[in-house]
Amino acid sequence: MSSKRQSSQQSQNSSFLPTRSLVASKVSCDLDEAKxxxxxxxxxxxxEKVFRRYDKDGKPMGFIRIDFKAxxxxxxxxxxxYILIDGKQCPVQSYSPLICHRCQNEGHYASNCPQKPLTEQRxxxxLKQQKKQFETMINEFERKWNARLSESTTSSNHAHVNQLSPIFRDLKTVCEQFNQQNVQMQRALHSIVNRGHDIQTKLNNEQAQPI
Structure with missing residues (x-):
């Protein structure tokens, strides 16, 4: 395999969006974060760090977040x-942090946001930022999809499963990220609609009052 072809293959096998964190599932609950x-x-x-997830009762769950330095x-x-943990292959997926649609910071919902309520301008x-992110995700996925399909059709008449599986992994990832962004956008639009409704109600009440 030429260096150019090898470089192209490595690029196509890379994760859809760069990340230093991942989430592993089916991890033994007997192992604490230190172990x-x-x-x-x-x-x-x-x-770098390991974070165990806990349920509402404080019991450990089989999910952990792993942060790497690179x-x-x-x-x-x-x-x-997958990732090897205690000699076992545990499924992994990219980490999608909880992002507040009001301030765009991680770790809390808009209902707990320390900043002021969302304004129409913000x-x-x-919405513009999310639209740009959508376009970037779709364009990057389309590029990798076409590249992998092109290699599969030119290298063999019968595409191998190991050539197609990365495509479907990328498709699953982009769908998950699209769904997360869509939920955030719906919440932002819902907040705008509510504010508009409140303003309209206030104006109607003022007009209904006798002079």
Missing amino acids: LLQDLGHNYIGV ENVAMKIIDSG AMEI
């Missing part, structure tokens, strides 16, 4: 589809 960090450190370079390590693991800015 997980130690175990992962033996098998992977640049493991994107290339996390992206390589995501492309492989909402329009967010």
Whole structure:
């Protein structure tokens, strides 16, 4: 394989969006964060932090978030589809952080946002940002889709499963991210509609009052 072809193949096998974090599922609940960090450190370079997820009752769940110091390590693991934890292959997916649609910061919902209520101007800015993100995701996915299909059709009459599976992984990822962005956009629009309704109600009440 030529260096040019090898470079193209590595580019096509990369994760859809660069990330330093991933989420692993089906992880043993008997392992605490310290043990997980130690175990992962033996098998992977640049493991920075491990976060265990807990249910509403404070019981550990089989999901953990793993942060790496570099994107290339996390992206390589995501492309492989699994990560080794305590000798077991645990499924992985890219980490999509909780983002407040009001301030666009991570870690809380708009209902708990410390900033002031969403204004129409800020909402329009967010909608423009999300539209640009949509276009970027779709264009990048289309580029990788066409490249992989082109390689599959030119290299063999029968496309191998291992050539097609990365395409469907990317499709799943972009659908998940699109759904998350769509929910945030709907919340932003809902806030605008509510504010408009409140203003209209206030105006109607003022007009109904006798002079």
